[in-house]
Amino acid sequence: MTWDEKIKDFEIFLRFERNFSENTLDAYIRDIRKLKEYAEEDLENISPATITYDHLQEYIFKLSKQKFSERSQARWISSIKAFFKFLHEDEFREDNPAALLEGPKLGLYLPDTLTLPDINKIISAIEMNTDLGRRNHCIVEVLYGCGLRVSELIDLKISNINFKENYIKINGKGNKTRFVPLADYTGELLKTYILEVRCKNKVNKKHEDTLFLNSRGTSMSRVIVFLIIKELTDKAGVSKKISPHTFRHSFATHLLQNGADLRYIQEMLGHSSITTTEIYTRLKTEELRDVILTYHPRNTNVLE
Template sequence: MAWQTFLQEFENYMHLERSLSENTVAAYCHDVLKLKQFLDISNPKDDPLKVNISDLHNFIEYINELGMADYTQARIISGLKAFFKYLTFEDLISENPAEQLEAPKLGRKLPDTLSFPEIEQVLNAVDLSESNGTRDRCMLEVLYSSGLRVSELINLRISNTYFDIGFLRVIGKGSKERLVPIGRSAQKFLKIYLNEVRVHVDVKPESRDIVFLNRFGAGLSRISVFTMVKKQVALAGIKKKVSPHTFRHSFATHLIEGGADLRAVQEMLGHESITTTEIYTHLDRDFLSQTLKDFHPRG
């Protein structure tokens, strides 16, 4: 029963937070079931939290001996990594047993982005007359203005907003702090929300310093932010698969397209490595290539 429960929650996570296609979600769940079926035969475990690296190595060896194609094996390993990464992400396990599984490198997928007109479409689609309209517009403005992760947005604290210098203090991955600038429009909506909307909420004691609250006066969940973004994107008439992370991708891409220094963007995003930030340079390279074709005599 434990496997089925975790699989259902994993499936919900992939749909709501990762916005993966139906085919991908089905494939990943099927991959995890393959592992369960193998363990039922070789080393029964009633709980996926008990799976270790040895179990996974035995499973990979098994599917290799079955003669599965390299691409299929790589796909299965990808599914297993996604599943155990999810368990780690939810703090259900302390170490990811699939982290060291090796699979063929199939290339890095470029992140989806919204164009600036599409960003404006989404922002302008928010109905400010609705009860949560100002809060939702403010959250979208902050996501795009400062490139925050969802976890950073919902944990943003009033004491870490510095309007006098136009910066936010953000608690990122690994509890690492960084200062990120916040744009004028985002500042405007943040001030309106804090001074004219949030002050009328009956705030729970543990959430007094949390910026964004639900109608019960408590902090928001990641799921609620994902749901809000999907709603506003639909109202804007945009057909792309968009998540809160899309605003972070768009923030980085638009900065680099405009000529921003890569290391400055790395600092704002809170990336450990510059190579992580370099995935956002794809549009900039396309732009340079097109410029060469259009204007160089030998283009």
């Protein structure tokens, strides 16, 4: 069996048995293809059946010298471990050479969040007198007002918006469906966008139900949304490292700060585990710590 054959089998397994999202699936397969290239070019075309633990360690060490982030290194190892676990359980190999691989120790990742003034600055940087600007305004408000992933935003269908009951139906990771409440403000903005802006687009027949369209009348790409956010952030003078996902983090953080129950936030974000959502309680704890260190009379900085 060649690398290509086993990678294809692995891809089918992840897609249909593990129900991986397209983005996660692409990342895992890309990682294994890089290992395949290394095996063919540096290890004299060694096969997935005979590659050893030492070979894998050598490969990881080589990658670590290229100044990739610890998070990227951790994902490579996760991909490799999943691949060889699959080969072992599929009885292609009698052993699992990746079983003892260890990834870098990662600290708790606390995502950047935007304050409400930050968000208002970004919105103020949008040229509201153009159709493109009005579309981009709607994009920002939906990201922040509904806590969507960028993949969910670009796949959003008009038919999945219920203006009467004020909610949107989201098909999230792993084809899991959830219903996210739509604030009156965001709902009115969407109605206006659909009736006054989107109606001017020449729509590709395959995308007649797609909410946000590009200039060709088809669905927008993730990259375009990233570029829109970056351009607006730079224009607004907000110095934080911001991506579309930052609005999702801000959505959850602001809900928690204003007293929302963590279980409701989990449901609205579409997290399968409450553990993932609990990161926002850590953000709140960090904020409380800063308040205590700044204002408590026993803090030496205040006493000086």
